[in-house]
Amino acid sequence: MRFDVDVIRSGIVNAYLIRGRRIALVDTLAPAGWGRLLKALQRAGLSLGDIEFILITHHHFDHCGNLARLKRLSGAVVVAGAADVPVIEGSQPVPPPSDLNRVGRFLAKLPTRLLESYQKCECAGVDVPVHGGEAIEELGLEVVALPGHTPGGVAYYDPEGRRAFTGDLVSNYFGRPGMPTLSASESLAEIAASQEALAELGLETAFPGHGPAPMQGASPAIGRLLEKRRGSAAAG
Numbered sequence: 651m652r653f654d655v656d657v658i659r660s661g662i663v664n665a666y667l668i669r670g671r672r673i674a675l676v677d678t679l680a681p682a683g684w685g686r687l688l689k690a691l692q693r694a695g696l697s698l699g700d701i702e703f704i705l706i707t708h709h710h711f712d713h714c715g716n717l718a719r720l721k722r723l724s725g726a727v728v729v730a731g732a733a734d735v736p737v738i739e740g741s742q743p744v745p746p747p748s749d750l751n752r753v754g755r756f757l758a759k760l761p762t763r764l765l766e767s768y769q770k771c772e773c774a775g776v777d778v779p780v781h782g783g784e785a786i787e788e789l790g791l792e793v794v795a796l797p798g799h800t801p802g803g804v805a806y807y808d809p810e811g812r813r814a815f816t817g818d819l820v821s822n823y824f825g826r827p828g829m830p831t832l833s834a835s836e837s838l839a840e841i842a843a844s845q846e847a848l849a850e851l852g853l854e855t856a857f858p859g860h861g862p863a864p865m866q867g868a869s870p871a872i873g874r875l876l877e878k879r880r881g882s883a884a885a886g
């Protein structure tokens with residue numbers, strides 16, 4: 651489906667405004683990014699009430715930070731991966747830092763209070779929990795399950811435009827696909843499988859959660875990342 655995408659950057663975090671026949675936001679930045687969201691809407695000649703859908707890629711606070719407020723003010727329908735819903739809605743706590751790397755093991759030793767205050771954001775209800783394979787017909791998007799960074803991570807894929815909103819499954823900090831933040835990830839094996847799925851999707855364009863956006867030549871570039879990792883695993 652034809653739609654334009656505006657990148658909304660706040661520091662190293664990206665949210666996206668979909669402007670076509672229907673208006674949608676992908677992710678909502680950390681709470682500190684609120685002003686950026688308003689500015690992006692204003693630039694597009696839109697107001698909060700115009701947002702019809704909010705598509706969440708995963709439960710982290712820098713993607714859900716303004717969800718409750720946006721939902722309240724826009725009345726938009728909220729879509730998110732079913733396995734991430736308990737954290738987004740607040741019935742389950744944010745998981746502690748992972749032991750997948752040294753940073754995570756260090757962070758895990760800090761007082762929970764400190765981490766909680768840093769990641770603080772208001773919980774919000776999810777209207778449409780998704781598992782992957784669903785179509786969001788109003789927007790011409792398909793849901794692709796991408797577990798590994800969080801259990802309910804998803805991409806929103808536009809097959810016609812060969813483009814997708816890919817959340818944190820690949821970062822783009824250095825202008826090329828890289829690993830997600832491992833201290834906040836859950837499973838290396840699942841990350842590899844999800845990246846494989848993105849490499850096989852034939853994406854020309856990816857809209858990542860972090861770093862310069864959009865990322866062009868996305869699927870081949872993600873394929874090269876996987877090859878490099880397999881090479882270093884074999885060598886190591």
Ligand SMILES: [Zn+2]
Nearest residue numbers: 708710799818
């Ligand atoms: Zn994340």
